[in-house]
Amino acid sequence: MMGEFVFRNLFHRPVRTLIGVLAVGFEVMLIVIIVGLTSGMLQETAKRIEGIGADVMMQSPSAQIFLAFSGSPMPIKIAGKIAELKYVYAVAPALLQFNSTGGVEVVYGIDPDSFRAVSSGFVFQQGRDIQGPDDLLVDDWAAKAKHLKVGDTYNLLSHDWHVVGIVEHGKGARLFVPISTLQDLVGARDKASIFLVKCTRPEHTDDVIEEMKATFPTYPVRPLKDFMSLMTSTNIPALQAFINSMIALAVSIGLLVIFLTMYTTVLERTRDIGVLKSLGASRLLIVRSLLTETTLLCLFGIAAGVGLSYLVRATFLGLFPTLSILITPEWLIRAAFIALMGAVFGASYPAWLASRKDPVDALTYD
Amino acid sequence: MGITVKIQTHQPFDSTEPNLHTVEPILKTENLWKLYHAGKVEVPALRGVNFDVLPGESVAVMGPSGCGKSSLLYVIGGLAQASRGRVLVDGNDLSAMSDPERTKLRRHKIGFVFQRFNLLPTLTAKGNIAIAQYIHGDGFDPHRFEVVTKMLGIEERLNHRPSELSGGEQQRVAIARAIINEPKILLADEPTGNLDTKNSEVVLEMLRRLNKDLGQTIVMITHNPEATTYFDRVVHMRDGVIVDGIPAD
Numbered sequence: 001m002m003g004e005f006v007f008r009n010l011f012h013r014p015v016r017t018l019i020g021v022l023a024v025g026f027e028v029m030l031i032v033i034i035v036g037l038t039s040g041m042l043q044e045t046a047k048r049i050e051g052i053g054a055d056v057m058m059q060s061p062s063a064q065i066f067l068a069f070s071g072s073p074m075p076i077k078i079a080g081k082i083a084e085l086k087y088v089y090a091v092a093p094a095l096l097q098f099n100s101t102g103g104v105e106v107v108y109g110i111d112p113d114s115f116r117a118v119s120s121g122f123v124f125q126q127g128r129d130i131q132g133p134d135d136l137l138v139d140d141w142a143a144k145a146k147h148l149k150v151g152d153t154y155n156l157l158s159h160d161w162h163v164v165g166i167v168e169h170g171k172g173a174r175l176f177v178p179i180s181t182l183q184d185l186v187g188a189r190d191k192a193s194i195f196l197v198k199c200t201r202p203e204h205t206d207d208v209i210e211e212m213k214a215t216f217p218t219y220p221v222r223p224l225k226d227f228m229s230l231m232t233s234t235n236i237p238a239l240q241a242f243i244n245s246m247i248a249l250a251v252s253i254g255l256l257v258i259f260l261t262m263y264t265t266v267l268e269r270t271r272d273i274g275v276l277k278s279l280g281a282s283r284l285l286i287v288r289s290l291l292t293e294t295t296l297l298c299l300f301g302i303a304a305g306v307g308l309s310y311l312v313r314a315t316f317l318g319l320f321p322t323l324s325i326l327i328t329p330e331w332l333i334r335a336a337f338i339a340l341m342g343a344v345f346g347a348s349y350p351a352w353l354a355s356r357k358d359p360v361d362a363l364t365y366d
Numbered sequence: 367m368g369i370t371v372k373i374q375t376h377q378p379f380d381s382t383e384p385n386l387h388t389v390e391p392i393l394k395t396e397n398l399w400k401l402y403h404a405g406k407v408e409v410p411a412l413r414g415v416n417f418d419v420l421p422g423e424s425v426a427v428m429g430p431s432g433c434g435k436s437s438l439l440y441v442i443g444g445l446a447q448a449s450r451g452r453v454l455v456d457g458n459d460l461s462a463m464s465d466p467e468r469t470k471l472r473r474h475k476i477g478f479v480f481q482r483f484n485l486l487p488t489l490t491a492k493g494n495i496a497i498a499q500y501i502h503g504d505g506f507d508p509h510r511f512e513v514v515t516k517m518l519g520i521e522e523r524l525n526h527r528p529s530e531l532s533g534g535e536q537q538r539v540a541i542a543r544a545i546i547n548e549p550k551i552l553l554a555d556e557p558t559g560n561l562d563t564k565n566s567e568v569v570l571e572m573l574r575r576l577n578k579d580l581g582q583t584i585v586m587i588t589h590n591p592e593a594t595t596y597f598d599r600v601v602h603m604r605d606g607v608i609v610d611g612i613p614a615d
Binding site for chain 2: 009
């Protein structure tokens with residue numbers, strides 16, 4: 001009986017219910033997409049770095065895990081010292097440059113020969129490797145997103161580049177240019193952001209890392225196979241705070257809309273609450289009926305939010321093919337739980353208010 | 367100072383029946399006061415009401431607007447707390463009860479019928495009656511449901527929402543809701559106030575049948591002098607006190 005009562009109440013004002021459902025759905029979608037976008041981009045970046053094929057990476061002492069944020073490049077001559085270490089097969093310096101023109105991306109300045117030595121080279125879909133100072137390699141995803149083909153000219157970092165090759169994605173960056181040209185462009189002559197090291201055999205990785213740490217004690221040295229596990233929001237400065245802020249914003253929206261929805265519901269149903277009280281309904285029953293209604297509304301909202309998340313992801317990926325949005329069951333459940341808790345919290349005060357209504361005032365309410 | 371109401375009935379004395387004068391009242395008020403606060407001013411709605419109703423009795427309470435009739439109904443129904451004095455319902459002192467205790471007493475011993483019907487608009491007629499059974503806690507009793515709805519002539523209208531029912535039908539559904547759990551007392555607050563003459567007569571006849579056929583104790587507030595002819599006893603109120611207690615016919 002109470003189920004029927006709650007269900008009918010929910011659909012008594014369909015527009016109000018729809019707004020509540022959409023608010024919760026928007027809340028769930030916002031959480032899922034923000035988290036999915038950040039974790040997707042991090043994971044995709046990590047995959048690309050792992051995909052280079054090197055065994056070890058060394059960064060400058062002030063560098064962060066998220067490579068593009070490394071602010072102070074290292075002298076490129078360090079590469080020579082690393083190459084002298086035992087079990088080191090090849091060393092490739094790379095200068096990383098963050099570019100936000102025409103999209104957010106990291107450009108790798110590489111020395112084609114050393115990069116080929118540590119990564120087993122690119123898989124070319126079209127064109128050839130870097131030869132000239134203005135040559136640009138583009139991976140297939142970036143080529144698709146930017147509508148680039150071999151022979152095109154592409155302006156990047158206020159410099160015109162010639163697209164000479166389209167390569168398969170997954171080798172660190174989406175855009176590759178000669179390191180010397182990039183050094184000149186960004187004023188970092190003879191500097192490198194990272195050193196990629198290939199060991200003579202993979203099982204020598206730990207030995208090489210130990211040697212590198214001993215030789216360069218202040219420099220972070222990491223095995224690339226662990227990079228995926230390190231590339232999390234908690235390891236990126238301020239990213240977790242950003243995610244938490246966005247979740248808080250999403251929850252606030254959901255909570256306020258649910259509060260308003262249930263508050264107006266209680267006001268509208270003042271007389272009905274009086275009737276229920278005259279029939280002997282306890283405060284608990286009145287609270288329970290309103291919270292059940294909220295929960296039901298929230299469940300519809302969660303379902304809408306999940307659908308909306310996939311819709312937004314599909315739309316985003318259609319518009320920006322290089323984006324990566326990771327929607328995981330874990331975060332769908334978390335978002336649903338957060339939305340449910342927010343909704344129940346938002347409805348708690350109106351439900352409490354309803355349960356405390358004076359029955360005589362309620363019955364004479366107009 | 368309250369006024370004591372003498373209990374009189376139409377029923378002839380029968381030695382095989384218990385003498386009504388020896389029967390304990392199902393409802394009793396003792397020096398009942400109800401004060402409302404308008405800012406810092408105390409406005410007395412009831413000023414020491416003494417009022418008894420015997421089991422199976424039907425009583426109409428009449429009086430001008432603002433004389434305290436509704437306040438009396440709310441206090442004896444446990445919807446409002448008395449400011450002073452005592453209300454005894456089936457031996458339970460409402461004035462000594464907490465709000466949850468009064469709620470429980472309402473659930474089990476009192477049924478309400480209101481002037482504006484007060485049906486839940488989202489539920490059908492059947493749902494409006496069934497929710498009272500749900501709140502009562504004994505679950506849906508199909509036999510009782512059938513008896514009550516047939517008696518009130520609403521068995522064909524059960525799947526309709528209040529907005530699809532006439533005023534008379536709505537009030538009959540409200541009566542069904544009020545009596546479905548067999549309350550000790552049915553309290554009706556101007557149940558014909560929103561009805562035309564024909565529907566008023568139907569509703570009043572229903573109330574009379576409930577009283578005569580099922581022995582339902584009824585206390586009704588009304589402005590309508592004709593309505594009092596359906597009741598055993600009429601009580602007049604003025605300025606928060608009961609001014610008499612006379613038989614209806």
